[in-house]
Amino acid sequence: MIKWIETTGRSEEDAISAALFQLGLDRDDVSVEVIERAKSGFLGFGSNPAKVRVSYEVEDGSPKPMMEDLLEEISVRQEKPRQVEKKPQPREERVLSAAPVQEKEEEQPAAPVEEETILSAKPGWKSQQPRRDRRNEGKRRPAPGQLQEGDEVLISSREHKPLRTETPAVPVSEDDEKAQKIATFLTGLMEHLNVQAAPEIFVTEEGNYKVRLQGQDLGAIIGRRGETLDAIQQLTNYAINHGQSKRVRIHVDAEGYRSKREEALQRLAVKVAGKVVKYRKNMTLEPMNAYERHVIHTALQDYPNVTTYSTGVEPNRRTVVAYAPGQK
Template sequence: MLKSIEMTGETRDAAIDAALKSLGLDRDDVSVEVLDNGKKGFLGIGATPAKVRVSYEAPDEPKAEKKPEVKPESKPQKLSITTEDTTPRLVKPAPKDFVPEKLNVDKPQREDRPQREDRPRREGDRPRREGDRPRRDGDRPRRPREERPIVPSVPKERELIPVSEECMKKAEGMATEFINGLLQKMCIEGEVKILPQVEVDQLRVEIAGPDMGPVIGRRGDTLDAIQYLGSLVLNNTLDEHIRLSVDTENYREKRADSLERLARKMAMKVAKSHRSMTLEPMNPYERRIIHAALQEFNGVTTYSTGTEPGRRVVIAPDNSRSHR
């Protein structure tokens, strides 16, 4: 059964997070419809909240069983009262010194068994207080807190699955044809080149031309969109999965160096001020660069927050590490 709720918030993301929190569901379990993006107003005047409708699948409610109808009796039955029911019965009182045998009130307590607090402790008894349990032969020694291994916050790398040579050649032709068609539609003069293969499941494509600014776009948004659309075309047609990488004028490497410098600069500020800092929204590839750059940086830890496409990296102080 499909159900939905409407929720408001200062922003669209805040309204979605509030709806997911009230339902106890993840972002992938629901569909979101934006009813109103809201307005910030001027100095808070005229601001309107954002409003979204979140739909989710709920289990069907069981049908209520019909209770059998009770037919009223035509005439109430009259109770017949006899003299035996109204006659009081005399009960002989028990003597004052009478004690039932089963109670055993005066049964003396065993004197040969010591009381609980005076009983000597036996081997195997549970300790009364924390820290009093004696060490046993099979116990594993606990390492001090500072010697425990620190789990890195960077996700594990995916396993590379080799792609056959025939499938890779077919992918090269499809990617070249698709990107050339996009460049013609965008009225951009450019040439598509296939770069040497570095990883067994990756196809590297480079676009060369006199003016590649429109191809890159703002912070690489247009280049990422071309790469994303090309990946959809390849993997929806081919039988094997191929990772497509589209680059121009060595933008990917320059962007990675810029992100690493930004990550180290922000990490220095976090370690000095002991306050968390949130970076701008990034795609998964750029977030992975930030995580990897600060994996060995002492005094800080990183994690991601939010939902796509507004997911961000948070650099937070890590008290278990000390900055050099």
């Protein structure tokens, strides 16, 4: 069962900390959606606190967090008690009962495919159910997994080719001018950033280069979710390929971050796909770059009853893991 609470604070971190304190959970046990960012205003005017929604998963019948029980006791007078039916519910209705109680205001059709949002590659996922419009109830609903009118450009997982596996890279030779140019550029860039890191360069049979930055405390050049490392890689590719008739691909890594990130994304993809099949609800991942979205598509291209597509515009383009019964 998925539950969530909303909290506010002077900053996003303060709001998240308040939610974790109320739930008695750790940061890795929840997923966070920033609803409203904090605004400082001008001279104290127009300032607004940050508002976040923190979602967490609990097993049916498992004890609830202590702080949550206290909150429910306070608000119990404002909520109607749920009706307990002795008659066993159909499977489709049991799936719908996983949604928060306060959002279930009317009887819903069986086995709908609803949209969920995943905002972190860490364990935990968020429930976000749109309210149902009675005006659309008489219209024909598309089958689960089918596209609806108004959807953005979609990319099916089956349209993606598997990730190309390059041959093992070998150390470059001393007379490799391209490698020398890469080493000179990255060494100068590291000195400019006041980072003690030395590049180790390898070349593949395809003629592409792989660079491993070796050093200590390289977190500064990796950045949040690898954003700084991506920027360094883009700068390196531009500097080396600028004005050249034949372009080469340069892959820059530090402390094995990219391989670890790829493994984490593959685990996330399988975990989310399992939840999609279990709850019969589409789930949207956090914004990712094209390569990371490709990792998700490829990881799930053979997953039964699941398909994937991308939606949105860069840099906020996301991957949707959709429920598609019968998909193999």
